[in-house]
Amino acid sequence: MKPDDIHRAIGILREETRAWRTPSVTVVAEASRSPFKVLISCIISLRTKDEVTTQSSARLFDRAPTPEAMEGLPAEEVARLIYPAGFYRTKAEQILEISRRLVAEYGGRVPDSLDELLAFRGVGRKTANLVLTLGFGKPGICVDTHVHRICNRWGYVATKNPDATEMALRALLPPEYWIEINDLLVAFGQNLCHPVSPRCSICRLSDLCSRVGVAQSR
Ligand code: SF4
Structure with a gap:
């Protein structure tokens, strides 16, 4: 070409x-316009079928739509809500760690720079770029x-x-x-x-x- x-x-x-x-993370982004939900559903989506991501994300966000609500949940409950997403136990720990850091270091807001996003455990370039593009409408x-x-x-x-x-x-x-x-x-x-x-x-x-x-x- x-x-x-x-x-x-x-x-x-x-x-x-x-x-x-439409890919599941885009469905979440269009429905919520929330960088936090884009970030978390993108983590759920890794090595997971789209249908599972959509359902797991919906269950989790019904229970905890913000970092403040998420950080108070026990890891077993997050794991249960996102099951059967791939590596659901590891992802539950990552989701809680990200939520705690967002609350403690960013006042509950998701940062909108690639470098800051990449500093979170479990966030690679694919996830960081999706948060920028779908969550913030920024170039990436x-x-x-x-x-x-x-x-x-x-x-x-x-x-x-x-x-x-x-x-x-x-x-x-x-x-x-x-x-x-x-x-x-x-x-x-x-x-x-x-x-x-x-x-x-x-x-x-x-x-x-x-x-x-x-x-x-x-
Ligand atoms: S299906 Fe993929 S590889 Fe085949 S012609 Fe289309 S773009 Fe190319």
């Missing part, structure tokens, strides 16, 4: 993804496994890991697409450009895509 092709690619993705389910590029895989398949970037993809996209991707690229490519990756055997025969991006590393497709 040539750099200028990105405008056509985004236009097609916007049309295609309208029919697909959230690169997860779908964004990394698809941008490399297109031949838009040539990188070895998601962090390198984020850096390459920061240099290459027009800023107007930074926030939405994650939602578009997560939906596209879950529904069409699958990790194994993508559905290239029905893909409207096939004439733009170099299919780098695609050994098997449908």
Whole structure:
């Protein structure tokens, strides 16, 4: 894919993804406009199916919608509320630690800088960028496994890991697409450009895509 092709690619993705389910963290963000809920649901979502994330987040936020309410809960209760999210016991500890620090160090508010967010245990670049983009509407590029895989398949970037993809996209991707690229490519990756055997025969991006590393497709 040539750099200028990105405008056509985004236009097609916007049309295609309208029919697909919105990723769970975006559902939380749109419903709440709360950086705290985006942060916590993003932690719940790691290695967890979208349906589970949506339900676990709803149960937890019904009980504790703020850091102040969350920090008072016992770890076993947080774990029970987010079960069966992957690593639910570890995540319960992380959620409580984050909530305590937010209350003690930030007056119960989530910081809106990448560096401060990355200083919390359990918060990586993907989560920090999602909090900035979905929670605060600030510029950031959230690169997860779908964004990394698809941008490399297109031949838009040539990188070895998601962090390198984020850096390459920061240099290459027009800023107007930074926030939405994650939602578009997560939906596209879950529904069409699958990790194994993508559905290239029905893909409207096939004439733009170099299919780098695609050994098997449908
Ligand atoms: S042509 Fe295949 S590899 Fe390329 S974006 Fe479409 S589904 Fe993915």
